[in-house]
Amino acid sequence: MGKTTLANQVYQELKEQFECWAFISVSRSPNMMNILRTILSEVSGQDYSMTEAGSVQILISKINDFLLDKRYFVVVDDIWDVDTWDIIKCAFPATSSTSRIITTTRINNVAHSCCSSFNGRIYNIRALDMVHSRQLFHTRLFKSDEDCPSYLQEISEQILKKCDGLPLAIIAISGLLANTERTENMWNQVKDSIGRALERNTSVEGMMKILSLSYFDLPAYLKTCLLYLSIYQEDSTIEKEDLIRRWIAEGFIHREGRYTAYELGERCFNELLNRGLIQPEETNEYGIVKSCRVHDTILDFIISKSTEENFVTLLGVPILTIGNQSNVVRRLCLQGVEEGNSTILAAGLVLSHVRSFTMVRGLLEIPSLEEFRHLRVLNLKECSELKDHHLENIVRLFQLRYLNLEGTYISKLPEQIGRLGCLEVLDLRMTSVLELPASIVNLRKLMHLLVNNDVKFPDGIAKMQALETLEGVRAYIQPFDFLCGLGQLKNLRNLVDLEFYCHTEEHNKAIVSSLCKLGTHNLRSLTIEVGRSLLHQDSLCLTTLEDLSIRFLAFPQVPTWVGSLRNLQRLRLIVEGLKQDDLCTLGALPSLLVLYLDGTPESNGKLRINVVTRSVLADYWALECCG
Template identity: 60%
Template sequence: MAGILVSAATGALNSIVEKLGTLLVDQYKLHTGVRGEIKFLTGELTAMNDFLLKMSEEEDPDQQDKVWMSKVRELSYDIEDSIDDFMQDEDDKDAKPDGIIKKIKHILGKVGKRKAHHQVFQDLKKQVTEVAERNQRYQTRHALSKARNLTVDPRALAIFDLASTLVGIDEPKAELIKLLIDGVSINRQPKLVSIVGSAGIGKTTLANQVYQDLKRKFKYRAFLSVSRNPDMMNIMRIIHSQVSGLRFADTEAGSIQQVIINITTFLAEKRYFVVVDDIWNVAAWNVIKLAFPKTSSCSIIITTTRRNDVAESCSSYFSGNIYGVRPLTVVHSRQLFHRRLFDSQENCPPYLEEVCDQILKKCAGLPLAIIAVSGLLANIKNVLGYLCLLYVSMFSEDSFIEKYDLIRRWIGEGFIQKEDGYTTHEVGERCFNELVNRCLIQPVETNEYGKVKGCRVHDIILDFIISKSTEENFITFLSTPIPTTGIESKVIRRLFLQGVKEGNSTIPTTGLDLSHVRSVSGSFVEMPSLEKFRHLRVLNLHDYQRLGEQNLENIVRLFQLRYLSFRHIGIRKLPEQIGRLGCLEILDLRETDVMELPASIVNLRKLSHLLVDVGVKFPDGVANMQALETLKLVSVSRQSLDFLSSLGQLKNLRNLVLHIRFNVNSDTGHTNVIGEVISSLCKLGTQNLRSLTIMDLSGLLQEPLCLPTLEKLINCSLAIPQIPKWLSSLKNLQQLILQVDGVKQDDLCMLGALPTLLILHLTQRTESRNKLRISGEVGFRSLRIFIYDGNGVSPVALIFAAGSMPKLEKLKLVCHVNESDSPSFGIENLPCLRTVKCFVNGNDGIVEAVETAVETAASTHPNHPSLGFWKGNSIFFSRLPSFD
């Protein structure tokens, strides 16, 4: 995938070639000798880069090639460090000195530096030549093919988002539900079933499907993963948080015993449903089981494990059952493989049937193996995003990996390169989607708009990634106790600390050279001085509560830093000299106590993503930050008029979140503030603004705005009286989330005329008796998702006539009906419908009539859409749950 997915084999070669080109510009005043060395290095390293890309496509390069590739990769990192030091030295030159003596010393210093610079590049040339002479087989070749997939393949999402449509799932799901529900529990204890089977056979998928089908019958429920090396305190707090609805931060207790008491006290005499996934040993279960009271015969528990002794221990405690997951049959394996690879269950070309059967035989009926292999084959012409994939090994097993944070860290590492017409963030999202499409990462927490919020990595694939990361010295995994051999002799490029327990208060790095570390992450209690990380690019301090004042000040010395996260750290202020971090691209200050940014922050000319919380005050001079693409969020009432006016000068700003709330007792002047905001928004709207979220308590959207470039508009907090007429000018709008007092037929006609609208979410806040009819004449020719939320109080009859919303796939309705309303919404007239969710309130008779009509329409619809139907406090549910 040219320009998007970078092979780990190339190390830092791409970055080096770009920097060497920068060095050749006039600003560095290089003399002829140094220029010659740079040109030589550029040519040689470009050739090496192309050859390594070619070698990375080989299935099994021989040992000599592997050794040579490793040497080139390590050399590339060393060269980049040397070039970074050289460029920083040039940038740090003092201003011309005063006085004759100081001037003479300055001139002599420049002469000395020139000689030193020449020596630096001569040494680099010598190293490159020596490596090249060891292997004469490299040559310039075109290696990367053009990217095809720019979004998540719907076939890949179907594996996870619509898991109940997986082949072979219906029979085991029905068997498992029967074991859980049928009959009376022994001794009035909870019903338990322990699912056991080999890795990748689908235990978690099966448990999740049953959980999704049954969870809404239980008010108190939880689904959690344990994994190989569980933090039991963390596990128990997760259980407490999920079953009680408390925030995780509010579940803190002095000991595991106290957390268990809190859970059992809360669940006493309550019906609960808990899934404990991926238990690796009996010891972990012996702790977890104590949290579940034995006094409820109406509660159910599911555990999953790959070990028979664990399954037996689980089942014996509650006199439960063991369910062994079977591999897929040959027929089901073939259906799954063909669906993923050929976009069909049957459409396998005859000339491929024999090889496909051979592949399936190797997969032995394991769904994960079938999905992963078919995912790789589906895009075989594309180069794997190897660096991006290896970087995922820096996350703990079973951890939730936030999508956008992962992309930002890739950007900070330099793995993602900007392409014409696309920002680095957009290119990073394409890389993420590519890994999803290949089933190398599993998408989780898809929101109701179909957007993937994050991912996890199956432990089998994670083991593979970790082994490759270690083999290629991509990441150094440091655990406690520290290994006694091997670490000291390695050059550490990326450091991940794992396995730190309470009592080990320091990171075990004594004797290690940290000067070449580019990224540091992990669960450390205390880290060494940041002065040791002179070439650090990515610093993730998320949740590190012991950040000392000295380390905080030393951050400004990390001149190569690209990514910096203070998220969920109790710091109150940033270093005043934060503006010295000239390479910084991403700064995350969410969930901190920072309320004001230092003036020097406007000197961060490369900063593209700035993330802060409500109430943070920005300094004036934001117009200097022309690289900004994301600004979340701006508390308007805290800013000066100069800042609000300068906001409109950020020509590259694409994603903006505004919080608008004024103190009713404060001085007037709101009109001037809103005027500056409107002026800036209209300027941004004619440049690059793509996404605007307004947490609005002022009614800003009632004002006429000019935002022709906008693709996403979200209105939160306060409902506006009516849908603004100026929305009709948003010809590029793809997603609209709006809260209004009332929706009229004319409003639907106006929105239906928007040519590119894909997602529409309307929330009506006040009661209305308007009858809304959607037909082919209304429009909505491109709409895929429609959510209408009448808050259960508005007796609105919403009817879909023939020809309406021809591409709609997902429909969610929350409304009140009365006797005069039609019992049917007309969903049979939506030809592409796949998912329907209805929450209907009203008289029991009419609600039952609506339920019957919707059920009938769904069953007779050619697509047989999945249906979720709520009526008051009861639930009718069939097929797949919603797209939450």
Template identity: 40%
Template sequence: MATTRIHGVAESCSFPHNIYVYPMKPLNHDDSKRLFMKRTFSHEDDCPLELKEISDDILRKCDGLPLAIVNIASLLATKRPSKEEWEVVHKSIGSTLEQDHEFGVVKNILFLSYYDLPYYLKVCLLDLSIFPEDYQIDRLRLIRRWMAEGLIIEQQGRSMEDTGESYISELINKNMIQPVGIDYSGRPRACRVHDIMLDLIVSLSTKENFATVLGSQKLTLAHKIRRLSIHGNCEERKLWQGIDGLRHTRSFSVFGDAKKIPSLSNFQVLRVLDLENFTNLVDGDIGDIGYLIHLRYISFSNISKIPRQIGKLQHLQTLDLRWTTVRELPGTVVQLRLLVRLFLPYGVELPHGIDSMVSLQELSRFCVARNSPEVLLQLGNLSKLKVLGVDWESNGDFNDEASSKKYFVSSLRKLGERNLQSLYISACVPCSLDFLADSWLPPPLHLQKFSSIGDRRTCLSRLPKWIPSLSELTCLQIVVEQLSLEDMEALKSLPTLLYLNYTKECSLETLTISSGGFQRLEEFDFGAFSGGPGPIFEAGAMPRIEKLHFPFTVHDMTYAYVSGCDFGINHLSSLKGLWIIIDCFSARIWEVEAAEAAIRKSAALLPNHPIPKIYRMGERAMVKEDDD
């Protein structure tokens, strides 16, 4: 048996039988406590009552990390078993890397891991020092920041985004950061840094003058501030007066309720301006944005207006306005010819000439109703556009809905013939998307993700004819009124489909998934607005499915079905996660319990032994035994 912190080494050791790689997980609370108490007192029963609460506080800091638990427990074993002594240790955990040699073992091992990293990963890891403790860092946000600062090394034949993704994977595999929320593609939605690891990173970052973090405490500012991050409330107005070091700053970030930030005109070489989490940001704070001619990345919150000077930022690559209340962009925004990503809040009106932004690859929350026919047609001229997110509303905002549909579909046809890979359509009010069902021809053959989500009455009456022809489709989220057997057979034949989220308006008939299809599907999320008996999986169906979500109504099932049927879950040998919602309306308690027992029994027999997460809905509407 070989043990390693590096996932790639583990795979090499077990090649070609990668199923024998066992990823270690953090200890749960009970196991953490047993390890901690054994190291400190030899037995949990020997722990004084007054130390039990502080013990739990310290364990929360360790976050299930055996190395941290063992070393902190060893330190406490040398202290007097008093609450005062332990409180001192608990409070000093965040600063011991600079002060307390008794944490030498933890420090040395973590240092060893850090110095073993290649240079490009070291600088990316140090960049995480700007984020607050326990902060969940969005994966794509992090990669875009790294790209803007030039921390990602360009590799021939590979996009910068893909290289950034590999950096994230390497740091996770080396246990330097922790993934949060794995999606169907195996990528984390976000990541976080363990508290003890963050202390190390901040210590190294400060020592090397990589980044400067300002909190409520006083801090001596470096002569040259390369990266500045403000946490919490810095309300001293004189703090920024006479600071010469800001002219060397490459990134500026704010987290929390800072009362005062320096004038943007002080930042002469700034590349990253990340004010997404600055809760007190106002329009006046960004009045000098035109001076920041080196900016590559901007993320704002709260503001309601973008200055016309935005057009001067000729190197800007990312403009993220999702957390603002902006409703109109100035005409100068079309001068941003190097802009790659534009993220908008709801209901933004774009200026005429958006097709001048020739580098644009991603546009989110494009509101069809708020934009003119000219802009709708210019959308189709964005030849590099890969990702398009659309807000579709039919609540009276359209001046001419029929014309808007015509121009929008015309642009979709052009985009589909070029580089469009992802299309997301959302709506908050009832509307029909049937205008897309037959009109998108020729089909977008390079489309990899299609999502139409929103209100339960925001749906298609049937499956669009062009979807079965999408040979590169990996993700499909769709709401339809009815799905025929022919439609299901067509979906089964999609060769690259990994994730299917399918919801239908009415589900009175059983959905049967037969063998011979969905050969690569890994996650299936089935929904029905009007209830129903749930799906049935025949032998050989979905051979690679790992995650399954579905609802069912107990009252729609016969006695034999309730007591003996497990929906064919026993046929899903690759299943690792199972989430089920039981609609208890008009059902008896024994029916609900029998259905739950059948599901758990079947899941327990599977190779991965998934533990079903079963949720009851409408328990108050169940039939009581005395009502029979």
């Protein structure tokens, strides 16, 4: 019906009128500690990792104390039972008559309980009328209502009547028709395939019929990518980059011709978006989708198909036991398993054929990695109980391609990590690792290395010629060999979070030289935090660069070398004392599509902007100027 969409629209439009705000999804299997920690993090602005507490009651007290004298706005989305609401509501002080709470639920007695707690009112969301149904349908298929061909108008009306004003049904059907030949005969076939399912029952059963049509219309490679989403929990935010890397590691997507595997993965991601099977969640400042979500009803469908085809074995919550699945497991996902139950749940399963293992909501009992002899993908992200000793046998997983340890408390990697010759992705962000083992440079197939920016690299980085993404480099703590070797990474496409504050002239020259070399190889994206020494570079050669983001430092003028970036498409820059000449420099960039310019104009505050310059006409301008 669009409950979450409506609540989120109101939230996005009004939240900044309040002192603090939060949007939290509860779902059918709520983890109360995680929910309360997220609320505390969002309203207070603290990092999630700093919100740990000993009990639910302590977290409630912390949230209540923080909000006590503040005007707040909170959305609590997708509540399934009164008991869950009875706990969450205790976190919100009722002393402020100007604060607001919005809840969404599909259950009447939950809605009444929410309203009685704070003297609220129930809004029963209505189905779309035919005018708005038609608007949604045509917007997704054509540019406007007027662009619908006359020979398709009658059949469109008939299809919309079957959808009965359900937004999710309209989106799913329009996604299916977007990939169907635009003939009356083909659209009639789709209409007849729907049958009378939605006319008989406008709830889950009817939607499953619609989703089945969408699913069986997918090409085989997209079906596989879609089924993989069953490993994610309800209401999860799914990062696009990580999802695509996992698809590649699983072997779903391969390089073809001049296109990299990642570029083909992006096509798959965008196709699922266009078909309405996943929903955009977060976009960056350039409007590019960075993460997605799967609607609850669609996730239920994906899980049922995944279980039916023994694609993924899910254990935990929601309860899917081994009784209805094959004992031979290919992909294992433990979701929400309570303390000490992981070994019991895994009993009777044949783990030697497991290719992919994912743990959700940090279990207290980590299965021995020795059992997973053919593992390709190991995701232990935010597994809070993971310790260094759990990784002792990881070097025996010779087929491992993907290893995610983000958000765990490990402090070091095994010294022989270099034995994992097939490893392609290693994510160590938000861990306690401060130094990488010397053997890591032997990972000759590693394409994506993501670390915190306080991690020290060993000598020999130049050996890692497969690297395409490197995230988290604080230049001044690195050995001189690393600064020089960085420029020899001929396949490096993305250099993210490079902190460039070098204390010696020698180190400064080394990093500038390496950047220039990267800029003539394959470097496409650079996110950098720089010292003022970079401003004075006359010829920083970055001819291949398409995306440049310079953070935190405000330049007194646009650096001279920026004018030489002939292939630059996206630029983020801070300039204090912005002058007309600076705009002329930027306007002369021939490939520039997106400009995010933050800063203060020069003293007279008058600037002239010619929208049509030698650059490509901008799709997006963001000028944040004071004065």
